[in-house]
Amino acid sequence: MQTVFTPKLCIECDACVDICPTDCITFTENGEELDLRGRLTAPSLHLDQPLYISDALKTGRIMAKDEDVCLHCGLCAERCPTGAWDMQKFLLEITHAGTGCRKPQRKAA
Ligand code: SF4
Ligand code: SF4
Incomplete structure (x- = not known):
C-alpha cells in the first residue's frame, strides 16, 4: 500500500500531522532540498x-513526507476529513539477481 496525496482536497487542518506515529508529514514553505530536509519534523x-x-x-x-520514515500504516488516510490522503x-518489482548470477554466454563455434 502506498500513500497518495491530493493537494486540492487538503484544507491544511494538520490532523494527519497530529496522528502520524513517526512525524513524517510536514507542512512548510518549499525550498532547496537540503534546506527543506532541515525543516522536517522528523530528522532526515x-x-x-x-x-x-x-x-x-x-x-x-x-506537504513534505519523508518516505524513509513512513510506516504505510494508513492512519493519515483514516484521520483526514477530506480524503486528501x-x-x-x-506493485513493486525489484530485480534481485545481478550480472554475477547470469549464465555465461556460449561462444559460437
Ligand atoms: S502512512 Fe502512517 S507513517 Fe506514513 S504518513 Fe501516514 S500516518 Fe504517517
Ligand atoms: S488531515 Fe487531510 S486535510 Fe488535514 S492537513 Fe492532513 S491531508 Fe490536509
Whole structure:
C-alpha cells in the first residue's frame, strides 16, 4: 500500500500531522532540498531516500513526507476529513539477481 496525496482536497487542518506515529508529514514553505530536509519534523537521516513533495497548497506551503520514515500504516488516510490522503495498492518489482548470477554466454563455434 502506498500513500497518495491530493493537494486540492487538503484544507491544511494538520490532523494527519497530529496522528502520524513517526512525524513524517510536514507542512512548510518549499525550498532547496537540503534546506527543506532541515525543516522536517522528523530528522532526515538518510539523504538517499526521496522526499514526497506535493504541489503548492492554498496557503502556498507544500506537504513534505519523508518516505524513509513512513510506516504505510494508513492512519493519515483514516484521520483526514477530506480524503486528501488515500491508501492505494501498488506493485513493486525489484530485480534481485545481478550480472554475477547470469549464465555465461556460449561462444559460437
Ligand atoms: S502512512 Fe502512517 S507513517 Fe506514513 S504518513 Fe501516514 S500516518 Fe504517517
Ligand atoms: S488531515 Fe487531510 S486535510 Fe488535514 S492537513 Fe492532513 S491531508 Fe490536509
